[in-house]
Amino acid sequence: MHTTSTSATLDDDQPLLMSHFDDLEQQHDASNLGMWFFLATEVMFFSGMLAAYAIYRSLSPEAFHLGSRHMHLWLGFANTLVLLTSSLTMALGVRASQLGRRNQVVWYLLATAVLGIAFLGVKAVEYTKEINHHLFPGKHFVVPADDAEALMKVSATPEELHLNLGRFQMMFVLYFCLTAVHAFHMIVGIVIVLIMAELMRRKWFSGHGTTQIEVLGLYWHFVDVVWVFLYPLLYLID
């Protein structure tokens, strides 16, 4: 096991140096770089689904336009604002930890978590509405009558109509996949934020936990940025 060796001073402000690092700067850089590369992994994870989205949308633009009209534009917009605010509170939390203001960090983290939960709440409302309108893909998916009519107009043959109706559902498949994976990342983020807040309250970290909070901040901002891309792609096609 790697024990943490006590560094030169027992000063609480100074982070402990793990025994396999040479100095604090190296330790800090390694943590940050690690998170950046992890985020690169995450980008690729989302880009698989976004590739599917790009291909199907370019093949059947009408179906995606019509599908997008069923998204709850204003709920999505409210959620965008909620997430951007949470990024602000997270950034303030990081700043506070750099300045060594432990109590402030706890409060900012809690605010971030509350905003994250609010986002998930709104998302749940959206999902419920969509499921009630039979827009959840699968057996009970129903293409709304006027959309079916509109697709009829743009399709030259019965086969093309059939394809377009399928692509209309595909829009919702991708919508639910992308937003659910995003929501999963939010849940993970909220849990970690809450754990970190509690650990900060208990003065668990040496050196005010600056590195840990910074790395968490990177993750949180990333998840927000993903939403900033998803919102226009899914809600604002029309």
Add this chain to the structure above:
Amino acid sequence: MSVPAVVVEDPPEDYLQEHTLKSWLLTTDHKRVGILYMISVTVFFFVGGAAATLMRLELMTPRGDVLATPDAYNRLFTMHGVIMIFFFLIPAIPAVLGNFLLPLMIGARDLAFPKLNLMSWYVYIIGGMIGIWIMVFGGVDTGWTFYTPFSTMFSNTMVVTAAVAVFITGFSSILTGLNFVVTVHTMRAPGMTWFRLPLFVWSHYATSLIMILGTPVLAISVVLIALERIFGVGIFDPALGGDPILFQHLFWFYSHPAVYIMVLPGFAVVSEIIPCFARRPIFGYKFIAFSSVAIAIFSFLVWGHHMFVSGQSMYAGMIFSILSFLVAIPSAIKVFNWTATLYKGSIRLDTPMLYALGFIGLFTMGGLTGLMLASLAIDVHVHDTYFIVAHFHYIMVGGTVMAYLGGVHFWWPKISGRMYPEFWGKLSAMLVFVGFNLTFFPQFLLGYLGMPRRYFEYRPEFQVLNVMSTAGASILAIGYVMPLVYMLLSLRKPPNAGPNPWGATGLEWQVESPPPVHNFHDPVVVTCDPYMYSPEEAERDYAHDQHVRNA
């Protein structure tokens, strides 16, 4: 750097000293995690090998006789592929030798994230357990490629469970890659500049980039397969507006680069062995270093060469064909540089060198037949025949497994502190080489003559070549079991290797064998380039030895 005498605060305790099970299962020492991986990949290698043995027995005769049903054969080759690729080849060199050596080679005390490193092993084991569970309780029959729509709509085997296993295991390689990249960036000892890094490190760096950027795409494609099977929403179903080819694109976007996850670490090992046993500085250091990175980049641009007959457009096919030819350039650069390193060297043919030379030959064969397959016209003819099977086994087995065994022999004295018996080592290397060629060369001919892969029966005129192949496989099996036996037996003796039995350069050889817990006693400062070998000196030593012996 010389090895100092005993330093007071750092007792000369090696990393193998503690014996409790707990000390192994909770270790964060990169060397011990490497050993944990070594044990587990060996188990999976022999499990996957057992599946291969049954397949070769079945294929000894044109009729199906060994296995009860063709279905059993389908499950067998799927498990052989899944286990060998995801549970042996991908982790083999990086997670065993890479874990053990990377920090030692750059003068660090451990990887940047020791706990993540241990976690990656647990993640791997969880994935592996699910894999074994699938094998015991039903199996999968889709082939390791999980092609849609068969995997999503028709196969009634444990596809979702297999998707979960692959998904989970993917994270272990992401964690390994992440750890390596960050370690190379931040943990190099003073003086260990990028161009003083051993080529082993460069290759692992390139491998790690592919692991980080490619594996998540595989993860999402198997997630989509699972979703499609559970909900039937039509992501890959043409009847619902989906496209089965999309899966092939996503899958090969990872799985072609995965070929380089498997073979770049092989390059890493060979780049260390060749200069040491030729006693010459590596020829074209920077070319080899940058060609690794070039391969990592190119590897993401060629996935379409798996889909020449899948209905992609002719122009896409042409572009992927040309790009695939381009990948051959950095690979060839390496082969030429290794060969040039041998020129005027003072060559010693110990076991690791035999494996490394075998690697160069077999990898070249695999690479050249790869160029044939990258040509549209030939690929249409031999697609899904034994020609492909032979081609990728020349890369994966002739390349990666040879390199892995070479590496294990080369660093066994460092890892265990013991020498393996040289005679048996050479014998096993020869058996592996002969057995391998006897197994797989006939498969090139079979494929060219038109025998399709993945069938448990075949036309009678193919029998002679199939019997040759099965005979070769039995020789190969002996060649693989031998190192397992003599290496385990070598552990019964006390350590006898000494710090540097090969007279190799590189920081890992400057500490005692097995290395101390924290790798180095003194802070490491690097002052010279890697591979400072001198063939003249080696020749003088050799002449001197002969003189003494004759006198």
